[in-house]
Structures are given as C-alpha cells and as structure tokens.
Amino acid sequence: MIKFKDGFFWGSSTSAEQSEGRLENDGKMLTVWDKFFSDSPYKFHDNIGPETTSTIYKHFKEDIKLLKQTGHTAYRTSISWARLIDDKGNINQKAVTFYNSYFSLLKENGIKVFVNLYHFDTPLYIQEKYNGFVQKETVKLYAKYAKTCFELFGDLVDSWFTFNEPIVSVECGYLLQYHYPLEVDSKKAVQVAYNIALASALAVKEFKKLNLKSKIGIILNITPSYPRSNNEFDVKAAHIADLFATNSFLDPCVKGEYSKDLVEILKKHDLLPSYTEEELKIIKENTVSFLGINYYQPLRVCAKANLPNDNAPFMPTYYYDSYVMPGRRINKYRGWEIYPHALYDIAKNIQNNYGNIEWFVAENGMGVEDESRFKKDGIIQDDYRIDFIKQHLVELHKAIEEGSNCKGYMHWTFIDCWSWLNAYKNRYGFIELDYNTQKRYIKKSGYWFKELSDNNGF
Numbered sequence: 001m002i003k004f005k006d007g008f009f010w011g012s013s014t015s016a017e018q019s020e021g022r023l024e025n026d027g028k029m030l031t032v033w034d035k036f037f038s039d040s041p042y043k044f045h046d047n048i049g050p051e052t053t054s055t056i057y058k059h060f061k062e063d064i065k066l067l068k069q070t071g072h073t074a075y076r077t078s079i080s081w082a083r084l085i086d087d088k089g090n091i092n093q094k095a096v097t098f099y100n101s102y103f104s105l106l107k108e109n110g111i112k113v114f115v116n117l118y119h120f121d122t123p124l125y126i127q128e129k130y131n132g133f134v135q136k137e138t139v140k141l142y143a144k145y146a147k148t149c150f151e152l153f154g155d156l157v158d159s160w161f162t163f164n165e166p167i168v169s170v171e172c173g174y175l176l177q178y179h180y181p182l183e184v185d186s187k188k189a190v191q192v193a194y195n196i197a198l199a200s201a202l203a204v205k206e207f208k209k210l211n212l213k214s215k216i217g218i219i220l221n222i223t224p225s226y227p228r229s230n231n232e233f234d235v236k237a238a239h240i241a242d243l244f245a246t247n248s249f250l251d252p253c254v255k256g257e258y259s260k261d262l263v264e265i266l267k268k269h270d271l272l273p274s275y276t277e278e279e280l281k282i283i284k285e286n287t288v289s290f291l292g293i294n295y296y297q298p299l300r301v302c303a304k305a306n307l308p309n310d311n312a313p314f315m316p317t318y319y320y321d322s323y324v325m326p327g328r329r330i331n332k333y334r335g336w337e338i339y340p341h342a343l344y345d346i347a348k349n350i351q352n353n354y355g356n357i358e359w360f361v362a363e364n365g366m367g368v369e370d371e372s373r374f375k376k377d378g379i380i381q382d383d384y385r386i387d388f389i390k391q392h393l394v395e396l397h398k399a400i401e402e403g404s405n406c407k408g409y410m411h412w413t414f415i416d417c418w419s420w421l422n423a424y425k426n427r428y429g430f431i432e433l434d435y436n437t438q439k440r441y442i443k444k445s446g447y448w449f450k451e452l453s454d455n456n457g458f
C-alpha cells in the first residue's frame with residue numbers, strides 16, 4: 001500500500017478564466033483571452049470562447065458540496081485581475097463579495113484555500129496600454145493589484161501564489177504565437193520573463209509587509225529535459241533546454257539569482273533585458289517560501305542537427321531539437337508522453353538543488369478527447385485517469401520517503417474546464433460538465449479520489 005503522511009493534502013486546481021464565467025453586469029473587464037477569441041486568426045475548438053465555463057461565479061455553493069463529496073481537502077483557483085480592478089483603477093465590489101463568499105465557504109468546509117494571482121489572464125486594458133509585461137508599468141500595477149488582494153482576502157487564504165507557469169506566458173505570447181499578443185520577438189520575450197520575475201518578487205515584498213499567517217509561493221511548470229544519449233552534445237542540449245524551461249524562473253524565485261549559464265547565452269545573443277541593480281536586489285531579497293509544481297510531460301532532447309540561419313529570431317530551440325522517443329508511452333487521447341518517473345526526478349532536483357523547499361504538485365492530469373464515449377450507467381468510467389494518477393503518486397511517494405518536502409497533490413482539474421486553445425476538446429475533470437445545461441456528473445475517478453483522500457493512500 002502507498003500511504004502518505006498525515007496532513008498530506010488532496011486537491012484540484014483550476015483558474016478564474018477557465019472556471020468563473022462572465023455574467024451580465026458582473027463588472028468583469030475584458031481579458032486578453034476575449035480579444036484572442038474575437039480577433040485572432042486562431043480557430044478555437046468548436047468555436048467556444050472563454051465565456052463558456054462551468055460558471056463557478058454562480059454555482060460555487062453546489063460546487064463546494066461536490067468538492068466535499070469527492071474528498072477534497074484543498075482547492076486552488078485564481079483571482080481574476082480584470083474582475084477585481086477596472087480600467088480606472090477602481091475595485092469592483094461585486095468581485096469582492098464573490099471572492100469573499102467563495103473563499104469563506106471553502107474555509108467553512110475545511111478545504112484549504114490556495115489562491116493564485118495571475119493565470120495567463122492579463123486585463124485587456126493593461127495589455128493594450130502597456131503591451132502587458134513588456135513594460136515596467138505593468139509590473140507596478142501588478143504589485144498594487146497583489147497588495148489589494150492580500151488586504152482584501154488575506155484572512156481567508158491559506159497559500160498565495162504570484163503566477164502560474166510564467167514561462168508559458170513568455171513562450172506562447174512572444175515566441176510561439178499561441179497566446180495573445182501572438183508576437184515573435186526574442187528581445188521582448190526575455191524582457192517579459194525578467195519583468196514577471198520582478199513582479200513576483202514585488203508581490204512577495206508586499207506580502208511580507210502585512211504579516212499574514214499564510215504562505216506565498218509561485219507555480220512553475222517543470223518539464224525535465226532528458227538527453228537522447230550520453231554523448232556530450234546531447235547532454236549539453238538537455239542542459240540548455242533546462243536552463244530555459246526550468247531554471248529561468250526556478251532560480252530567481254527560489255535562489256534569488258539567475259543561472260550564470262543562462263545569462264551567458266542571453267549575453268551572447270545580445271538579449272539581456274533592461275534591469276537595474278535595485279531591481280536585482282528586490283529579486284534577491286524576496287524569494288518564495290513555497291512552490292507549486294505543474295507536471296504533465298517531459299522534454300526529450302538531442303543536439304541540434306542544423307543551426308538556424310542568422311536572421312531567425314532567437315528561440316531556446318536554437319541549441320536543441322526535441323524528438324519523440326521510440327516506444328514511449330503516450331496519452332493516446334491527447335498525444336502527450338506519460339512518464340511518471342519525471343515527478344521523482346523533479347522532487348529530487350528540488351530536494352538537492354533548491355534547499356528542499358516546501359512544495360506540492362499543483363497540476364497533474366490527463367486530458368481526454370471525446371470522453372463521453374466511456375460513459376456507462378450514467379458515469380464516465382475513467383480508469384485510465386485513475387491509473388495515471390496512481391502511477392504518478394507512486395513516484396512522488398518514493399521521493400517523499402527519501403526526504404522530499406512535498407506536502408500535497410492537486411489534480412488538474414476539478415470540473416471539466418475551458419482550455420486556452422482547445423476549449424472543451426480535452427476533458428480533464430473529476431466531474432463531467434455539460435456546458436449547455438450546466439449539469440455536473442461525478443466521474444469514476446471523482447469517487448475514487450474520495451477513497452484516496454479518506455485513506456491517505458491506495
């Protein structure tokens with residue numbers, strides 16, 4: 001039997017933009033996702049935009065009952081910046097009432113409340129005025145927004161997080177054209193990455209001033225890079241891939257400084273961001289005390305076959321190619337590699353190289369296309385999801401036995417949610433959502449999660 005320590009928490013994660021919905025006169029301003037959906041050439045799956053969610057804004061009372069029914073002892077969501085603060089800087093009182101009631105009810109039900117401040121959802125007014133995190137003005141506005149959240153909801157929240165997966169905002173928004181503003185500009189990408197690390201440190205600084213009982217951290221997606229062979233070129237390629245995918249935020253946020261190897265590469269390409277010594281001091285002095293780690297799949301890396309031509313914009317992939325490992329196990333419903341052992345490697349990396357800082361799995365899960373085909377007797381029989389979670393927990397448990405400071409596991413996600421590029425194509429939830437009727441149905445994995453949580457293992 002795999003048994004976790006007492007107090008290990010069991011939860012699910014979601015985000016404001018993917019779950020809250022927009023109701024008439026609720027005062028929520030537009031975000032970059034509304035703009036992306038209405039104006040961009042990108043075609044969303046079934047043409048469903050960010051307004052079609054499980055509308056937790058309206059349904060949170062019944063949803064908290066479902067959290068209890070499925071054994072949750074913790075829950076992570078985010079605050080929508082565009083809902084809380086309008087383009088004139090005014091606080092939306094309807095948002096305050098909503099978050100107060102939502103977080104209080106979670107607390108009353110004995111569910112730990114984990115709140116993230118930013119999950120890819122820049123208010124459109126900030127994106128348009130300051131080009132988002134390209135400009136330092138946004139950093140200042142973000143720090144002010146963070147302070148407002150701590151002051152308003154500080155007593156209700158157990159753990160705060162400054163950003164979710166910041167490297168995704170950088171890559172998708174400024175290199176790969178998957179997120180608004182759909183640019184390809186290496187210089188801006190580096191500046192955005194630096195500005196987000198600075199914004200995170202400023203939020204930590206504001207947080208510390210208030211002496212709240214809660215903790216503050218950041219949520220990072222870690223995709224460990226594995227070289228194709230032990231030859232020095234493949235090994236070096238994997239190291240460079242890690243510098244961009246992992247060290248870029250893990251180092252400044254936990255150690256308060258950037259990896260020398262990463263700085264060298266950026267210098268070589270004339271890509272150092274604009275920074276001041278005073279800002280570097282803020283980053284140094286305001287590291288996080290808690291980490292959320294999202295893990296879905298590893299990166300398989302080999303040395304570059306051909307270097308890009310001189311005019312190509314600099315990408316991390318300048319130095320490496322990713323490849324598909326023959327015989328790999330994939331999630332056949334989604335195409336991502338399933339490699340649970342990486343979770344053990346992540347845990348060891350944090351234990352050995354990052355002071356064994358306290359952390360938890362903040363996202364891990366399996367997206368499945370066309371999931372209703374697995375429905376029998378009114379319940380989705382998602383044994384594949386149960387197996388997926390178990391395999392990851394085995395690796396996590398082993399690392400904890402060896403001293404890793406991991407405190408809990410959060411699944412992505414609670415109720416099937418809207419996703420950034422795929423809308424409802426891939427379903428991840430413990431609860432099935434019919435977004436037309438807004439009805440919810442617990443899947444087999446939801447009932448299983450309750451047993452897992454009750455027994456603190458399986």
Ligand code: BGP
Pocket residue numbers: 015018164165168221294363367412418419420421422426
């Ligand atoms: C993470 C995000 C989540 C969620 C998840 C699943 O990167 O933090 O918001 O969307 O991935 O990915 P997707 O929705 O693209 O299938």
